[in-house]
Amino acid sequence: MRAVDIIIKKRDKGVLTREEIDFFVEGFTRGDIPDYQAAAFAMAVMLNGMNAEETTYLTLAMARSGEVLDLTGVVDFVVDKHSTGGVGDKTTLVVEPAVATCGLPVGKMSGRGLGFTGGTLDKLESIPGYRTDLSTEEFIQQLKEIGLVLTGQSKDLSPADGKLYALRDVTGTVPSIPLIASSVMSKKIAGGAHAIVLDVKVGLGAFMETLESARELSRLMVDIGRLSGRKVVALLSDMNQPLGQAVGNALELKEAIDTLHGGGPEDFREHCLVVASHMLKVGGKAASLEEARQMVERVIAEGKAWEKFRQLVAAQGGDVSYVDHPEKLPAAPVVYPVLAQHSGYLAQVHARMVGETAVVLGAGRSKKEDPIDHGVGIIVHVKVGDRVEKGQPLFTVHARTEADARMAEARLLDALTWSEHSVSPLPLFYGVIE
Structure with missing residues (x-):
């Protein structure tokens, strides 16, 4: 069995066997299959997909690539x-x-x-x-x-x-x-x-x-x-x-x-x-x-x-x-309110833009090695569907500096979409699959 043949099979939209997937994962884990072939395999899967059985074989092969905890003797059910x-x-x-x-x-x-x-x-x-x-x-x-x-x-x-x-x-x-x-x-x-x-x-x-x-x-x-x-x-x-x-x-x-x-x-x-x-x-x-x-x-x-x-x-x-005593937890020196500049209904509080603003403040990482500032962040006071009056607090920014807080204010205001008419609140859940 050769790694290149497995890549070609998936490239040509074939269905991989358990043995082929096990061979590839075990070889890649040991270092026998190089990164460039694993990258080609990943792209073939990205473009052509896998059925449920193939994906299960891949899951179990990756799980078995290292230690698999057996907790049955420790607790009844986890x-x-x-x-x-x-x-x-x-x-x-x-x-x-x-x-x-x-x-x-x-x-x-x-x-x-x-x-x-x-x-x-x-x-x-x-x-x-x-x-x-x-x-x-x-x-x-x-x-x-x-x-x-x-x-x-x-x-x-x-x-x-x-x-x-x-x-x-x-x-x-x-x-x-x-x-x-x-x-x-x-x-x-x-x-x-x-x-x-x-x-x-x-x-x-x-x-x-x-x-x-x-x-x-x-x-x-x-x-x-x-x-x-x-x-x-x-x-x-x-x-x-x-x-x-x-x-x-x-x-x-x-x-x-x-x-x-x-x-x-x-x-x-x-x-x-x-x-x-x-x-x-x-x-x-x-x-x-x-x-x-x-x-x-x-x-x-x-x-x-x-x-x-x-x-x-x-x-x-x-x-x-x-x-x-949570007041002892890390805290930012600057606490800065962001106020509504006009009245209206909130049609969107863009989650990704809020999250990215928190990262820029130092609460998250752009690269894995970036340090975290545990004290900074944002308090969001509004939800989609809320009626907001001019001057009402929208966010509270917790930042290291005034300049950081003002930068966050501009980004957070851009994360909001307004409506003159009432807007329905968002659901918490869209369904259950079991």
Whole structure:
């Protein structure tokens, strides 16, 4: 078997066998197949696609390229959640402690932000001492002891995905739906998840900008789950405008803390309740979504989900005083209000433009090696459909300098589209695929 023959077969729209895909992934992982052939393979997949079986073979081959955690002897059942990335999406910080408190263990390996989307690890690293580099042994031990882990991906898990993603990033093949699906699912399977709830973002602030492409990706990931013996549910959620109000690491952490105390913005709180309910149902802890929702509402109202979050922070070396007293978290020296220059209805709060403005302020990365400023960011005071009066606060910018704040103001005003007539609010979700 030769790598070039596999590339040619996919170039000519052939269907690859399990043996061919295994051969290619194993050779690429070992270094026997060079980057230029892997790049050609990725482009052939980008242009000609893969069916569900091919994509499942690719997923499992990438999962097996490194360590595959077997958590059956540690806990009975593990559910993971994955978001495809968005602006203001701090859902993991609320959902995972709530679900774990309800008796369903959550072992999650999260990522960092790149581009306009934020990363869970960057938010958690606003807390001094919080470790995101747990070893496999530490991961398993903590899951056994407290039923909750939030750490970075081990280098031993799905190394083929790491190698292939680095190539996709520089060869124009990131948007390939089979490559996205196999990348996401290989890491979840390698991480030991028995069931997975996917939060697939749709819209201006998402990698899937259309409902059609989001549905296609979701169906493929659900098919991979079925074919690989995992339960998978995909939620199609809106990302045309930021989720909640806070965009930026410490600001988002504060909003998550507020939500765990029973507060938080209405849209963000509702989003968390829906995602957590699906996790409990797919994990067998609740017979219905209604029962699951009641469980989540109860553990938040009773303060138990908050206590589980504190337990998580302490277990991973974080200074709990910073979450007990969020005013101690990193803060920007300049707090600058952006006011409405006229009255009207908001027709658009462009999520990507808000996210990109937060990156320019220092809250995110343009390149992987860029440092993060945990204190800067944006508070978004308005939603699509709101009636706004002249002089009303639209945003609050948290910046290092006055010049940065004024730059952000100009960009944020450009992110808004106005209407003289009333505008319908955006839905939180567009559907469920299971």
